[in-house]
Amino acid sequence: MLSIRDLRVRYGRSVAALHGIDLDVSPDGVVAVLGSNGAGKSTLLRAISGTLRMHRGSIAGGDIRYDGKPLGRLDPAAIVRLGVVGVPEGRQVFARMTVDENLRAGGIGARSADLRAAARRRVHELFPVLAERAKQRAGLLSGGEQQMLAIGRALMSGPKLLLLDEPSLGLAPQVVERIGKIIREIHAQGTAVVLVEQNAVMALNVADHAIVLEVGRVALAGTTAELARSEDVQRLYLGGHAESQATADAEARDAEIRRARSRGLTRWAG
Numbered sequence: 001m002l003s004i005r006d007l008r009v010r011y012g013r014s015v016a017a018l019h020g021i022d023l024d025v026s027p028d029g030v031v032a033v034l035g036s037n038g039a040g041k042s043t044l045l046r047a048i049s050g051t052l053r054m055h056r057g058s059i060a061g062g063d064i065r066y067d068g069k070p071l072g073r074l075d076p077a078a079i080v081r082l083g084v085v086g087v088p089e090g091r092q093v094f095a096r097m098t099v100d101e102n103l104r105a106g107g108i109g110a111r112s113a114d115l116r117a118a119a120r121r122r123v124h125e126l127f128p129v130l131a132e133r134a135k136q137r138a139g140l141l142s143g144g145e146q147q148m149l150a151i152g153r154a155l156m157s158g159p160k161l162l163l164l165d166e167p168s169l170g171l172a173p174q175v176v177e178r179i180g181k182i183i184r185e186i187h188a189q190g191t192a193v194v195l196v197e198q199n200a201v202m203a204l205n206v207a208d209h210a211i212v213l214e215v216g217r218v219a220l221a222g223t224t225a226e227l228a229r230s231e232d233v234q235r236l237y238l239g240g241h242a243e244s245q246a247t248a249d250a251e252a253r254d255a256e257i258r259r260a261r262s263r264g265l266t267r268w269a270g
């Protein structure tokens with residue numbers, strides 16, 4: 001579905017951000033891109049979504065194809081219309097617009113009113129809070145809700161491939177877990193995902209394949225099970241936290257279920 005070969009990106013003369021990346025994403029895949037600050041994760045997503053050229057002085061080489069079509073010369077809106085839709089880092093919802101207006105702003109890739117209505121129903125099913133808060137200003141939502149809105153807005157275009165840039169950033173562990181479950185659900189409904197994350201525990205739980213970027217190069221690649229077993233990944237990205245994180249995640253999930261039950265809800269109890 002997505003095939004990247006020898007992707008090289010520079011910002012001006014001095015910064016070489018990517019040094020020849022290869023990546024494949026299958027239509028039923030969830031691929032995590034791990035790496036520390038400055039490794040080139042966001043640059044990779046920008047190159048796929050066509051937004052790289054909005055960054056002054058950027059120069060890209062290599063080949064990015066989606067369903068066989070080269071994306072290199074397409075503008076971001078054309079790439080969205082092909083079904084490749086990004087959720088940028090930092091959520092970037094329109095704070096003064098209502099939740100519903102934000103969702104409508106995301107419908108550019110949907111070809112008809114019927115498709116837009118179906119996409120809106122799907123978003124409301126995945127994120128009931130966005131239906132409850134439809135008329136509220138997006139800036140008043142919590143961080144987790146704004147992330148849900150940012151993902152919901154991307155889903156309004158009916159993506160076949162969703163590009164998520166650090167959806168866990170700045171969110172509490174139980175919210176991160178909820179977002180992780182929703183990403184799995186979106187995938188189960190037939191959307192492939194590229195998930196850029198610094199939170200390796202979350203990413204390895206959610207994805208089926210992963211690459212690790214180190215200063216613009218693919219240092220490791222494999223299934224998430226393989227990478228979770230890799231000593232390098234354990235040392236650098238899981239850092240002995242995997243077990244305690246898993247325990248914390250389980251506790252957070254139990255607390256979430258108790259809260260949901262006390263409100264008479266069972267939706268997140270699974």
Ligand SMILES: Nc1ncnc2c1ncn2[C@@H]1O[C@H](COP(=O)(O)OP(=O)(O)OP(=O)(O)O)[C@@H](O)[C@H]1O
Pocket residue numbers: 011015016017035036037038039040041042043044055056198
């Ligand atoms: N617009 C830009 N102009 C110049 N250099 C940039 C620009 N954007 C990113 N860079 C540089 O390119 C390299 C890769 O940055 P990138 O943002 O892709 O990394 P990242 O892995 O996403 O990091 P983070 O997790 O901090 O967002 C870094 O050295 C960064 O400083």
